[in-house]
Amino acid sequence: MSGNMNLTLKVWRQKSQNAQGAFETYEAKNISPDMSFLEMMDVVNEDLIKAGKEPIAFDHDCREGICGMCSMYINGRAHGPLKGVTTCQLHMRSFSSGETITIEPWRASAFPVLRDLVVDRTAFERIQQAGGYVSVNTGSVPDANAIPISKENADEAFLSAACIGCGACVAACKNSSAMLFVSAKVSQYALLPQGNVERKERVLKMVSQMDQEGFGNCSNTEACEAECPKEIKVTNIARMNREFLRAKLFS
Amino acid sequence: MNSAFKFLDTSIGRKVLMSLTGLFLCTFLIVHVSGNMQLFKNDYGLAFNQYSVFMTTFTPIKVVSYLLYLTIILHAISGFRLTMQNRAARKISYGATKDPRSSSWASKNMGILGTIILLFLVTHMANFWFKYKFGDVPYVQYMLDVNSGEVLGAPVGLTDSGHMKPHELMASDANGQPVKLVIVRDLYNVVKIAFQETWLVVLYLLGMIALAYHLVHGFQSSFQSLGIRHPSYASLIQGIGVWVFGILIPLLFAAMPVYFYFMKS
Numbered sequence A: 001m002s003g004n005m006n007l008t009l010k011v012w013r014q015k016s017q018n019a020q021g022a023f024e025t026y027e028a029k030n031i032s033p034d035m036s037f038l039e040m041m042d043v044v045n046e047d048l049i050k051a052g053k054e055p056i057a058f059d060h061d062c063r064e065g066i067c068g069m070c071s072m073y074i075n076g077r078a079h080g081p082l083k084g085v086t087t088c089q090l091h092m093r094s095f096s097s098g099e100t101i102t103i104e105p106w107r108a109s110a111f112p113v114l115r116d117l118v119v120d121r122t123a124f125e126r127i128q129q130a131g132g133y134v135s136v137n138t139g140s141v142p143d144a145n146a147i148p149i150s151k152e153n154a155d156e157a158f159l160s161a162a163c164i165g166c167g168a169c170v171a172a173c174k175n176s177s178a179m180l181f182v183s184a185k186v187s188q189y190a191l192l193p194q195g196n197v198e199r200k201e202r203v204l205k206m207v208s209q210m211d212q213e214g215f216g217n218c219s220n221t222e223a224c225e226a227e228c229p230k231e232i233k234v235t236n237i238a239r240m241n242r243e244f245l246r247a248k249l250f251s
Numbered sequence B: 001m002n003s004a005f006k007f008l009d010t011s012i013g014r015k016v017l018m019s020l021t022g023l024f025l026c027t028f029l030i031v032h033v034s035g036n037m038q039l040f041k042n043d044y045g046l047a048f049n050q051y052s053v054f055m056t057t058f059t060p061i062k063v064v065s066y067l068l069y070l071t072i073i074l075h076a077i078s079g080f081r082l083t084m085q086n087r088a089a090r091k092i093s094y095g096a097t098k099d100p101r102s103s104s105w106a107s108k109n110m111g112i113l114g115t116i117i118l119l120f121l122v123t124h125m126a127n128f129w130f131k132y133k134f135g136d137v138p139y140v141q142y143m144l145d146v147n148s149g150e151v152l153g154a155p156v157g158l159t160d161s162g163h164m165k166p167h168e169l170m171a172s173d174a175n176g177q178p179v180k181l182v183i184v185r186d187l188y189n190v191v192k193i194a195f196q197e198t199w200l201v202v203l204y205l206l207g208m209i210a211l212a213y214h215l216v217h218g219f220q221s222s223f224q225s226l227g228i229r230h231p232s233y234a235s236l237i238q239g240i241g242v243w244v245f246g247i248l249i250p251l252l253f254a255a256m257p258v259y260f261y262f263m264k265s
Helices: A037-050 A121-129 A151-161 A169-173 A178-188 A198-214 A222-228 A235-249 B003-008 B011-039 B047-057 B059-090 B108-135 B189-193 B197-227 B232-263
Strands: A005-011 A022-032 A098-105 A114-115 B141-143 B168-173 B180-186
Touching: A005 A151, A005 B047, A005 B059, A022 A037, A022 B108, A022 B189, A098 A151, A121 A178, A121 A198, A151 A178, A169 A178, A169 A222, A169 B003, A178 A198, A198 B011, A235 B011, A235 B197, B003 B011, B011 B059, B011 B197, B047 B059, B047 B141, B047 B180, B047 B189, B059 B108, B108 B189, B108 B197, B197 B232
Parallel strands: A005 A098
Antiparallel strands: A005 A022, B141 B180, B168 B180
């Protein structure tokens, strides 16, 4: 078809966590501009399999921009050149034919590379398990609107809860800091009455776990906010700092 | 005490320490630049020299100055530790990087800027503070009009500096008119001579450029680290950080070496 693109890919290949990795170059031929970035990767992998070579391992799941699995560092940017978009929602029309595209895994000591473009993000799960929940006794279904919540707080909490935990904030941060992710999780509960019961312990435990995982400190460069596919705001980080100081100093 | 150390060993605690020490150093800069404005006074350095005596002998100021030295050391050590930890958090760097859309250059280079400022501070303290405290800065005598307090000409050097103390006395001039004499160590002259050196002036200007960039990011960032952020005053903090600490203060400081360099009396 006319209008299809030919691209050169520079892809990070690494056999296992402890193996030495390196960039390898592949040609992606006759790519439709309407393909998503991951569909383009599928085409390249099909060719690799046909040629008897190992396909490129990469994370993906829903391909609808809501699961947080895809995680590619494309041309020096987490999730590629578009703003507010995950890799799966990035389309090849954002590139031009003849272009060389560099594809790398997230780089952070807390996110070790498992294979090729797949990194281990269970550090985020351990942070979440440390305090990112509310404890409620199950029982019969409660009445709707039994607990009044202001519209403003509900909206703000919802915006924070939009975080899909993909790790782009860590990947984009020069310090590999997880502050945006953790602050979004702390905020979504801190803003709601349901989260109030465990408010103090939550922020202390989650920050403590974050530090143990080996993420860097926050330099307030705000690169995370610029690269976040869900456009989580750095005001969450200020809120988490506030919550942390409140829990440490006034409890 | 133990829990205070534990607090400072968390990522947020370390940033709070950077913020508080940084903001304290910012308040010092306001005092320092205001005091040093007396260098521009047209009185042969009398006001500046008297101010120097006050700053080095008045006990509350002395206490605060030791707190200041401690704060500089804490801020530097803590900043160094943060930089090391941040580097360890990404051992393998990216092959291709594009500058993220919204990050300022300063915000990504606070460690380098801080190091330049620290080197500048060491030179600066060796130039003036160390000379004034331990070196041989000679005494001079100013002659003042009794009524108006106006300085009558350049001061004259005094030889017997060994056991002298700054003091004032009444005397009469060559015509028998009563005058006031002020005897004080002439730090002003040390400043004047130091800034005849081109390389030193360049070094000071570089130091002030580093300070400007450091504060443009540092001032507003310290409020974010302390959790003090709200749309109603965020732009005010940003504005003060840029205009007062990023432009006005470094510019006034930079004007001092430039002023003496081109004065060439």
